[in-house]
Amino acid sequence: MALEGHTEFAAGAIVRVPPTMTLDFADRCQQLAPRFVVTGPLRRLRKSELLPGEIDGAPVIAKRMRKPNPVWDWYFAREVAVYRAFLATPPPFAAPHVFAAADDVLVIERLPIALATRRRPYASLAIEPLLAMCEAIAGYGFPGG
Numbered sequence: 001m002a003l004e005g006h007t008e009f010a011a012g013a014i015v016r017v018p019p020t021m022t023l024d025f026a027d028r029c030q031q032l033a034p035r036f037v038v039t040g041p042l043r044r045l046r047k048s049e050l051l052p053g054e055i056d057g058a059p060v061i062a063k064r065m066r067k068p069n070p071v072w073d074w075y076f077a078r079e080v081a082v083y084r085a086f087l088a089t090p091p092p093f094a095a096p097h098v099f100a101a102a103d104d105v106l107v108i109e110r111l112p113i114a115l116a117t118r119r120r121p122y123a124s125l126a127i128e129p130l131l132a133m134c135e136a137i138a139g140y141g142f143p144g145g
Helices: 023-032 070-088 127-139
Strands: 007-010 013-016 036-038 048-055 058-065 098-101 106-109
Touching (some): 023 036, 023 048, 023 058, 023 098, 070 098
Antiparallel strands (some): 007 013, 048 058, 058 106, 098 106
């Protein structure tokens, strides 16, 4: 295990571990998905942390809450429950593939950057595809409710 700010080896490449990176997050991701390899720096958001990586060459993003907070923990638990429902009953619409879902960490397929970084990615679409997407989501029977 590398120390913060030191160099470690991952998937044949030398990766610089940023001093701000919480190494136990990467370790937890590898516990849940043993082939998880960190590919970028940890991104700290207001309530959560995101860690980009790969599993067998597929781009993924890992997410966890930064610190305990009952309200945001509840939202994160709901997010994990939705992804678990998608595993149990795949939806009839596109959703990120789930690689690992635990109570504390979620590892999902990383969406193409052009879509994932836009504030309102569907704002420029025609109304018909948006309505079809809404109907597909409304018609999905979420397991357990």
